[in-house]
Amino acid sequence: MKTYVIYCIAAAVVAWIFSFAVTPMVRIFAYRIGAIDVPKDGRRMHKTPTPLLGGLAIWFGFTLTSVLFCGLSAESVTMWAGATLIVLTGIIDDRFGIKAMLKFLIQIAVALGTVFFGDIMITEITFLGKTFVFG
Numbered sequence: 001m002k003t004y005v006i007y008c009i010a011a012a013v014v015a016w017i018f019s020f021a022v023t024p025m026v027r028i029f030a031y032r033i034g035a036i037d038v039p040k041d042g043r044r045m046h047k048t049p050t051p052l053l054g055g056l057a058i059w060f061g062f063t064l065t066s067v068l069f070c071g072l073s074a075e076s077v078t079m080w081a082g083a084t085l086i087v088l089t090g091i092i093d094d095r096f097g098i099k100a101m102l103k104f105l106i107q108i109a110v111a112l113g114t115v116f117f118g119d120i121m122i123t124e125i126t127f128l129g130k131t132f133v134f135g
Contacts, residue, residue, distance in 0.1 A: 011069040019061030026057040035094040052094035059087040078118025085110045 030036065030051035037050045062083060070076045089106050092098060098106075114120060124133045 007069070011065050014068065015061040015065040017061075018064045019057045022060045023054075023057045026053050026060075027051045029053065029056070030094070033095055035091070053091060055087055055090045059083060075118065075120050078114055078120055082110050082114035082118070 030053040035052040037044070037046070037052055039046055039048070039050075063080060066076055066080060086107060089098070089103060089110075093103055122134065124131055126132075
C-alpha cells in the first residue's frame with residue numbers, strides 16, 4: 001500500500017512539473033492563434049488580455065504521465081483519445097467560442113464513447129478511506 005501511494009504521488013509530481021514546464025509554450029501558442037480573453041465588460045476579473053488554452057498544458061502533463069506510469073494498454077489509449085477530443089473541444093471553444101449546451105453535449109458524447117467503445121468501467125471508487133463498490 002505504501003509503495004502504491006508513493007507511486008501515485010510521483011505520478012502527480014511528474015504531471016505537475018511537465019504541465020508547469022510547457023505552460024509558457026502554450027501561452028505563446030494561445031497568443032499566436034488568438035485564443036485570448038479580452039476584458040470587455042465588468043464581469044472579468046482580469047484587467048489585461050489573458051491567454052486561454054490552460055487545458056492544453058494540463059493535457060500534456062496527463063499524456064506524458066499516463067505513458068510513463070501506466071504504459072500503453074487498450075484502456076489507456078482509449079482514455080488518452082477521449083481526453084484528446086475533450087482538449088480539442090476546449091481549444092476550439094477558446095478560439096472560436098462554442099455554445100455551452102453544444103460543448104456539454106460533445107463532452108457527454110466523448111465520455112460515453114470512451115466507456116462504450118473502450119471497454120472501460122468504473123467498478124469502485126475509494127474516497128477518504130472508504131470504498132464504494134458499484135458491482
